[in-house]
Amino acid sequence: MALRLCCAWIFILLLPGPSDGGKLLVVPMVGSHWLSMQQVVEKLSEKGHEVVVLMPEVSWQMKAAQAYTVKTYPVTQTLEELDGAFREYVTTNLQDRPFPLNVIAQYNISVHVFSTFFVQCKDLFSSKETLQYLNQSGFDAVLTDPVFMCGATLANYFSLPFVFFMRGFPCNLHYEAPQCPSPLSYAPRLFTFNSDHMTFFQRVENALVSLLELQYCNGFYQDAIKLSSEVLQRDVSLLDLMNSASIWLLRYDFVFEYVRPVMPNMVFVGGINCAQKKPLPKTQQSQLICFGCVFMTYGFQTACR
Ligand SMILES: *[C@@H]1O[C@H](CO)[C@@H](O)[C@H](O)[C@H]1NC(C)=O
Numbered sequence: 001m002a003l004r005l006c007c008a009w010i011f012i013l014l015l016p017g018p019s020d021g022g023k024l025l026v027v028p029m030v031g032s033h034w035l036s037m038q039q040v041v042e043k044l045s046e047k048g049h050e051v052v053v054l055m056p057e058v059s060w061q062m063k064a065a066q067a068y069t070v071k072t073y074p075v076t077q078t079l080e081e082l083d084g085a086f087r088e089y090v091t092t093n094l095q096d097r098p099f100p101l102n103v104i105a106q107y108n109i110s111v112h113v114f115s116t117f118f119v120q121c122k123d124l125f126s127s128k129e130t131l132q133y134l135n136q137s138g139f140d141a142v143l144t145d146p147v148f149m150c151g152a153t154l155a156n157y158f159s160l161p162f163v164f165f166m167r168g169f170p171c172n173l174h175y176e177a178p179q180c181p182s183p184l185s186y187a188p189r190l191f192t193f194n195s196d197h198m199t200f201f202q203r204v205e206n207a208l209v210s211l212l213e214l215q216y217c218n219g220f221y222q223d224a225i226k227l228s229s230e231v232l233q234r235d236v237s238l239l240d241l242m243n244s245a246s247i248w249l250l251r252y253d254f255v256f257e258y259v260r261p262v263m264p265n266m267v268f269v270g271g272i273n274c275a276q277k278k279p280l281p282k283t284q285q286s287q288l289i290c291f292g293c294v295f296m297t298y299g300f301q302t303a304c305r
């Protein structure tokens, strides 16, 4: 008991006070992803940390705010080009094609949308001024939404510890990179629509899909892997980029997924999505349903059961 109390005191003494906050670089993902990350960033800044948010000059939903410093970097694409790529992506997902043409078309358009948005990361690494600023700022850590892998590349480039704040990855990457046990007989793979209770043939299907996993993500992330290998001056794989993440903050909940083992540095923070509670106006409800369709075709339909 005495020992436990003593440990508790040491722990309290070690907690940083508001005066000695750290210096955090935030590398977000544009659009709706930013909306939940913003809550965290504002709170961190309120707690006395110095926060710099790296934003492309052209982006969706991202604005400067008082709580944090914004560093923008020049980009080569216009907002119309980004809008066009996303519109094409949504249209393709909503089109009714027979199997396997639907899968091929969805894969193709996903590769296309990933490489379109990844151009912003290439622009970041071409901006000498931005890199110099980042290097001279002496950050303690990077907080990043890893979906386009730019923050992970940047953190590896500056040898900074990094924290992922994310919803999910295709290809089981968020379980593969931290080496979570992921038994094929119980952990259903994305796109299979299986549950954790599988028949023999569903298990075979699960095993076949898992064989494809690293292959199709190498397609999505081909530009990220190429750029990272260039800037880090060694051959990097997708898992090399991700597996040194210090903490994984997962913006979802077991309620939406199947129960499965995770590593101690993986923390579920699904409640963050409810930080802003307001009833939706009618028009937004119909938009939400439309996005629901896109996600349904993408195998997230378990979330709606
Ligand atoms: C793949 O995507 C590109 C770019 O959107 C498009 O031009 C091409 O027709 C697509 N190919 C297939 C097979 O869907």
Ligand SMILES: *[C@@H]1O[C@H](CO)[C@@H](O)[C@H](O)[C@H]1NC(C)=O
Pocket: 135, 136, 157, 158
């Ligand atoms: C950051 O700046 C230091 C000192 O000027 C330099 O030695 C180092 O190579 C730079 N690091 C990167 C990743 O550019």
